[in-house]
Every structure is written in structure tokens, then in C-alpha cells.
Amino acid sequence: MSFARRLAVDESESPAHAAARELGEELGVTAGINQGLAVDWVSADSVAAPAPMRFPGEIVHVFDGGTWDDDRIDEIRLPPREITAIEFVEPARLPDMLSPPDARRALSALRARINTSGTALLENGRPIAPTVLDRLGVLQTARPTYRYPWNPRPAPYEVTVTHVSAWLFAPDGRALILLDPDTGAAILPGGTPQEQDQGNPASTLRREAEEAATARIGNPLLLGHLTDPSMRRGYLRYAAALTGIGPARPDPATGHAYTRILATPEQAVDLFDWGPAAADQLAAVHQARQHLGLPQAARQPVTELPGPCAW
Structure with a gap:
């Protein structure tokens, strides 16, 4: 199951520190962030915003938040404003819930997590060195399910x-x-x-x-x-x-x-x-x-x- 959230970095703040800070502010969870999954270069032309508001290119870091068991999930405390609910979903549902660039980036990062090949380098959400998992679109369709004892x-x-x-x-x-x-x-x-x-x-x-x-x-x-x-x-x-x-x-x-x-x-x-x-x-x-x-x-x-x- 996956939980995806795009976070902003404050001035003079490292990406890893920002991710940990936002987890605390938005979910009430204290967690160390020490494993990167992907670094994505986002071109100015790919940003759906008026030209004057576009970045001249943006760098997005994707971190591995680990596997959350029931105890960790029970620790979640949402702030009174901004976030009303969270949901853990199958990776194949991400394109229905995120913008196309964010879904593409998240799926690439999840494939890199399975492949254990180090931090993937992406351009507009696509790996610059695709693996066999990327080439076949692994996780883009629902995973085979046999939830039996x-x-x-x-x-x-x-x-x-x-x-x-x-x-x-x-x-x-x-x-x-x-x-x-x-x-x-x-x-x-x-x-x-x-x-x-x-x-x-x-x-x-x-x-x-x-x-x-x-x-x-x-x-x-x-x-x-x-x-x-x-x-x-x-x-x-x-x-x-x-x-x-x-x-x-x-x-x-x-x-x-x-x-x-x-x-x-x-x-x-x-x-x-x-x-x-x-x-x-x-x-x-x-x-x-x-x-x-x-x-x-x-x-x-x-x-x-x-x-x-x-x-």
C-alpha cells in the first residue's frame, strides 16, 4: 500500500529535514528520513501554470518512509485544518488520485524501491536509466491478489x-x-x-x-x-x-x-x-x-x- 504527499521545503532547509518536519506537522508522526528513492528534475515546460509563475526547472526528492504497521498508523493525528483524511492505496490507483506528473514520479520511485538499485534519477517523472520494471510498467496495473490464509x-x-x-x-x-x-x-x-x-x-x-x-x-x-x-x-x-x-x-x-x-x-x-x-x-x-x-x-x-x- 502507498501513501504519497508532496511537500514544500522551507528556506535553508534540507529536503530530508523538510520531509520529516512535514510528517510531524501533517500526520503527527515522528519518523527519521534517511533513504532516498528518486530525484526528479521537472522542466519548466511541464508545469501547468502561467509562464511567469513557472520555475526555471524544479528538483523533487522522493524519500522512503518505510513500511508502516498498525501501531504506527494508529499514531497518526491529523491537524484540525488542511488535511481531512488519509488513505493507503494500491500503487495502481495513484494515477486516479494524483496529477499525472506526481503519479508517474511515485510509480517510478516505488519501482526503484523494489529494484533496490539505489536512488533513481528521473526527468519529468521518467527514469533516465529505465529498468525492466520501468519498461514493463510494473505496478501500473493492480498487483495479483491472493489474500488467503x-x-x-x-x-x-x-x-x-x-x-x-x-x-x-x-x-x-x-x-x-x-x-x-x-x-x-x-x-x-x-x-x-x-x-x-x-x-x-x-x-x-x-x-x-x-x-x-x-x-x-x-x-x-x-x-x-x-x-x-x-x-x-x-x-x-x-x-x-x-x-x-x-x-x-x-x-x-x-x-x-x-x-x-x-x-x-x-x-x-x-x-x-x-x-x-x-x-x-x-x-x-x-x-x-x-x-x-x-x-x-x-x-x-x-x-x-x-x-x-x-x-
Whole structure:
């Protein structure tokens, strides 16, 4: 979820100090501001104001305010005037709530936060060195949502398994994530069981990993499942080591040639909207990674896999 607010800097005040001061004045929250996400150069021609009122170019700093838990949110105290309400929203809603330049800047900053590639340099809200996340417009459409409880065990017999997917690990501990080329939506490799799988979820996983990502894997390890209680449908999650990636090709089920990236599990979770249960699944993912004898991935930018790769 995102909260965005553009703030003014007082005379002789640093941008970071201004951000911290305004948090206190407008939300009643004391928070340290020590991590920049983006610096945006805004041209005079892009400002929708009469020519005499335009800046000769403006610099806007975007800072990372951190992840606010329920306790921090409960601390918020709005001033009696100026702000009447706040709302935490999905990034995809920002273009509906902010001006086009502010929304563009915020989304670029959020992609830089996921990519952990340092402070992004922007011009009129657009990165001067776009990453694969920028190129595909990640976060511009709603993130895939599975806000169901995490169960670290097989699905019960009364639940129909309708989807099998997996965390597929490279030797450095990063996971394979597929990005839809049209929407930028993230997908874990996997898919729907078919008759040829003969009721074997591992067979479903191997087939789907090959079809969607041309990925070859080792022996799958069951992590657990998510259940949609209203439909009594189950979603199985596995983990496995990648042994190779072939050339990209269209998925027979969708016709899309997915963009394949390697991301840390933490980066991957930020690409989905899984709610509080994401923390439980992430813990199971790291347990499985250790069981597979793989290291914890270092913080680094995501890596695109455009061609074949073998390990």
C-alpha cells in the first residue's frame, strides 16, 4: 500500500529535514528520513501554470518512509485544518488520485524501491536509466491478489486444487518471476492441472514451468497451500531448484512470451498483493531454500533472463 504527499521545503532547509518536519506537522508522526528513492528534475515546460509563475526547472526528492504497521498508523493525528483524511492505496490507483506528473514520479520511485538499485534519477517523472520494471510498467496495473490464509501443509481432500505454482530458485538464492509483457503483472511459474498430469501436482508444475518459462527444475518440495474458502479451491505452492532456462517462447495457454526475471524473495513478495499472510509464506520459502542447500540472496537489482541459461 502507498501513501504519497508532496511537500514544500522551507528556506535553508534540507529536503530530508523538510520531509520529516512535514510528517510531524501533517500526520503527527515522528519518523527519521534517511533513504532516498528518486530525484526528479521537472522542466519548466511541464508545469501547468502561467509562464511567469513557472520555475526555471524544479528538483523533487522522493524519500522512503518505510513500511508502516498498525501501531504506527494508529499514531497518526491529523491537524484540525488542511488535511481531512488519509488513505493507503494500491500503487495502481495513484494515477486516479494524483496529477499525472506526481503519479508517474511515485510509480517510478516505488519501482526503484523494489529494484533496490539505489536512488533513481528521473526527468519529468521518467527514469533516465529505465529498468525492466520501468519498461514493463510494473505496478501500473493492480498487483495479483491472493489474500488467503497460508497453510504449511497439503490441501485437505475436500478442497479442489485448481492451481499449482512454485518458487523456483537459481543457485544464488533468487527466484524466477514471470512478468506479463502487456500489464507488467507478476506471476509465479505454474498453472492449472490438466488431464495429462494424472492428478500429480509435481507433473503439473514441471509441465507449466516448461510451457510458461522454458524452465527445467529439480525435485519439487511442497511448501503448503492457500485456500479460497468461498469457492473451496486450493492453490498449492512448491519450491524447487532451477537447472536451466531455455529460449523465451509464447506460453501455449496465454499466447504471451513472459519476461523472466530473477528477484530476491523479498522483492518478489512486493510484486504481489498477498496481505498479512505474505510474511508466513515468505518464512516457508526461506525454510525451503535452506532445505535445498541454497544461500540467502544478497540485496541486488532484479535481473532479466532474455535468453537460455544453465546451472
